[in-house]
Amino acid sequence: MQPLFVVPGSDVRNPIRSMPGVSQISVDLVPDEARAAASLGIKAVILFGIPESKDPLGLESFAEDAPVQQAVRLLKDALPELAVITDVCLCEYTDHGHCGLLDEEGYILNDETLESLGRIAVSHAQAGADVVAPSGMLDGMVGAIRTALDGEGFVNVAILSYAVKYASAFYRPFGEAAEGAPRFGDRKTHQMDPANAREAIREVALDVEEGADALLVKPGLGYLDIVRAVRERFPELPLGVFNISGEYAMVKAAAEKGWLDERAAVLEILTSIRRAGADFILTYHAKDAAAWLQEVRA
Numbered sequence: 639m640q641p642l643f644v645v646p647g648s649d650v651r652n653p654i655r656s657m658p659g660v661s662q663i664s665v666d667l668v669p670d671e672a673r674a675a676a677s678l679g680i681k682a683v684i685l686f687g688i689p690e691s692k693d694p695l696g697l698e699s700f701a702e703d704a705p706v707q708q709a710v711r712l713l714k715d716a717l718p719e720l721a722v723i724t725d726v727c728l729c730e731y732t733d734h735g736h737c738g739l740l741d742e743e744g745y746i747l748n749d750e751t752l753e754s755l756g757r758i759a760v761s762h763a764q765a766g767a768d769v770v771a772p773s774g775m776l777d778g779m780v781g782a783i784r785t786a787l788d789g790e791g792f793v794n795v796a797i798l799s800y801a802v803k804y805a806s807a808f809y810r811p812f813g814e815a816a817e818g819a820p821r822f823g824d825r826k827t828h829q830m831d832p833a834n835a836r837e838a839i840r841e842v843a844l845d846v847e848e849g850a851d852a853l854l855v856k857p858g859l860g861y862l863d864i865v866r867a868v869r870e871r872f873p874e875l876p877l878g879v880f881n882i883s884g885e886y887a888m889v890k891a892a893a894e895k896g897w898l899d900e901r902a903a904v905l906e907i908l909t910s911i912r913r914a915g916a917d918f919i920l921t922y923h924a925k926d927a928a929a930w931l932q933e934v935r936a
C-alpha cells in the first residue's frame with residue numbers, strides 16, 4: 639500500500655528532507671501518482687492530508703473541500719479499481735499537533751474527540767473512500783466511527799484500525815512529512831510502551847470487539863513478534879504492518895552512503911514483515927519494491 643501526503647494548491651511537489659524520494663503533493667497530482675503506483679501492481683493507497691490552516695479543533699479535517707476529500711473524489715473517478723484508504727486523525731489538523739481535542743490543561747477530551755473522528759470518517763466516506771483508518775489509538779475510536787458511518791448509510795465502508803501503535807522513535811520523519819508533530823508533550827499517554835507486549839493483544843481485542851474490519855501494527859521491524867502474536871490470536875482479520883518513515887529513512891541513508899544494497903535490504907525487510915504474518919504492508923518503498931518484484935517475476 640502506497641502512502642501519499644496531500645497538500646492544498648496545484649502543481650506542488652515538496653520533497654521531504656528526511657525521506658528521500660518522498661514528497662508532499664498537491665491534490666491535482668494525486669491521480670498521476672496513484673496511476674504510476676497502480677501500473678506497478680500496487681492495489682491500494684493511503685492518504686494523509688495537510689490542511690490549508692490549522693486550529694485547536696482541527697476543523698478542516700472534515701471539510702468537504704479539504705485536500706484528502708478532494709483527492710479521494712479525483713481518485714475514485716480516475717482509478718475506480720484502486721482501493722482508497724484515508725488516515726483518520728486530528729494531529730495533522732490541530733495547531734497543537736495532538737491526536738485529539740484538548741481541555742484547558744492540555745489533556746485529550748476523549749468523547750469530544752470521538753465525535754470529531756466520526757465526522758472525519760463520514761466526510762471521507764462521502765468523498766468515496768473505501769476504507770477509513772483511524773490512527774490515534776484513542777479509547778472507543780473504532781466503535782464511534784462504525785456508529786457514525788452506519789448512521790449515514792456507509793455500512794460498506796470498512797475500518798482499518800491502527801490497533802497496535804507503539805510510542806516509537808522511528809516516527810520522526812513522518813512528523814516532517816505530515817507536519818503533525820506535537821508542539822508540546824508527546825503521545826505516550828495513548829501510544830504503547832515498546833517494552834509492553836501483552837497490552838498489544840488487549841488493544842487489538844478491544845478494536846475487534848468494536849467492529850474493526852482489518853488491523854494494523856506500527857512500526858514494523860522492531861515489532862515482528864507482535865505481528866506474529868496478533869496474526870495467531872486473530873487469524874480471521876486481515877493484518878497490515880506500517881513499515882514507517884524512520885525505518886524507510888534508515889535504509890535510504892545507508893544506501894546513499896553505499897553502506898547497504900538498497901534493493902536487497904528493502905526486499906529482505908518486506909519479506910520479514912510478510913513472514914511474521916502481515917497480509918499487506920504500508921511502505922514508502924512501495925513503488926520501488928513493486929518494480930523490483932516485477933523484475934524478479936519476469
Ligand SMILES: [Zn+2]
Binds near residue numbers: 728736737
Ligand atoms: Zn494522530
